[in-house]
Amino acid sequence: MAGCLASPSGVLAEKGPQTALPAPGEESFEEKADAFHKKVSDTILNSAAYFDDFFSDERYILEDNHTRLLIRPGIGYEKGGDFESKLRISLRLRLPKTENRLNLLFSGNIDDENDLNRSALDTPLNRYEDGKDNSFHAALQYITQATKRHNLRIHGGVRVSSDPQLYGGARYRFYRPMEKWDFRFIQRARWYTRDKWEFRSTVDFDREFSKRYLFRLAVDGTWLDKDDNFTYSVKPALNQYLSRNRAIKYEWATYFESRPAHRVTSTVLSVNYRQRIWRDWLLYELTPQIAFPRDNDFDFTPGISLQFEIEFGHVNKNKDLKDD
DSSP states (O other): OTTEEEOTTSOEEEOOOOOOOOOTTOOOHHHHHHHHHHHHHHHHHHHHHHHHHHTTOHHHHTTOOSOEEEEEEEEEEETTSOOEEEEEEEEEEEOTTSTTOEEEEEEESSOTTGGGOOOOOSSGGGGGSSTTOOOEEEEEEEEEEEOSSEEEEEEEEEEESSSOEEEEEEEEEEEEEOSSOEEEEEEEEEEETTTEEEEEEEEEEEEEEETTEEEEEEEEEEEETTTTEEEEEEEEEEEEEEETTEEEEEEEEEEEEOSSSSEEEEEEEEEEEEEEESEEEEEEEEEEEEEEEGGGTTOOEEEEEEEEEEEEEOOOOOOSSOOO
16 A cells, blocks of 8 residues: 555554654764864874974974984075084984884984074074084983873983083973864973073964965973073964975064063074975975074074985875875
C-alpha cells in the first residue's frame, strides 16, 4: 500500500513526520567549530615555524631537536665605518640513546639566543652578535618537556673568551593560540660564575593574514646582574613568503636601555631578503637598513649586509609553498 510501512508486528502504519537526525559519522556544529579553530591555529603555528626555520630564528633553532651544522660567513657596511666581515659557526649534536632529550651545543662568535639581545647595534652584522664579545660556547642541553604549548630545557656549559666562565640555566617557552592571534612567551634564566645572573624574556604576538603574510609584534628584554642594566626592544615585523625558496622580512626595531637613564638607544628600519640558491642547504641573505643611533646623535645612518649560510644535517624540507 502506497504511503504505508509494515511494522515489526505486521500491522500496517501510516508514514508520519520524522525527526531529522545526523547521518552516521556526521559532526555536530560544535565539533565542526572546534575542528575549524584547530585547523586555523595549526596553520598559523606551522607558518610561524616555517618562517622561523627559514630565517634561522632562535625561536625555532633552539627547539629543533636535529643534528645541524650552520656556517655563516658575512660582510657588512655602515655609513661612516669600514667594511666588516664575520664568520658564525653553530653546531648541534643530538645524542643517541637518550630518548631525544640530550643535545650538545657548540657555537662561535654567537650566543644561541642572540635574538633576545640586539640593543647594541653598531653595524648591520652586529645584529647577529651577542654584544661584541667574540666568544665560544659549549653546552649540554637536557629537554625536560617538549610539546606544542610548553617547552622546558635545562642547560649548562662554558663560555670561552678572554676570561672564560661556566654557566647554567633553564629556558621555558609557553605558546597559546587565540582567535586571531598566537601568543608566545619565552623566559631564560642563566647564572655565570663571573657575571652572575642574566634574565632574558620575549613576548611574541603572531597573526597570519594569508598563507604568505605573517605579522609579528615582538617585545624582548635582557637584565644583566653585572651592570644592573635592563635593555629591551620593540620590533613589529611583516614577513612575506614569496615562494618556498624566497622570503622577505620588513622590520622596524626600536631599542631602549634603563641606565644611565631610561632612553631610546637606536631605531632601525630594515628589509631582510633571504633566498635559497642552487641547493636547499645553501642560502644567502641581503639586508639593507636605515639606523638612527643615539651614539651618532640619531643621524640618518644607512647600512647593508650580505650573509651566506651553509647547512649540514637537518635541512628544511617544507613543501607547503610552491615556487613561483
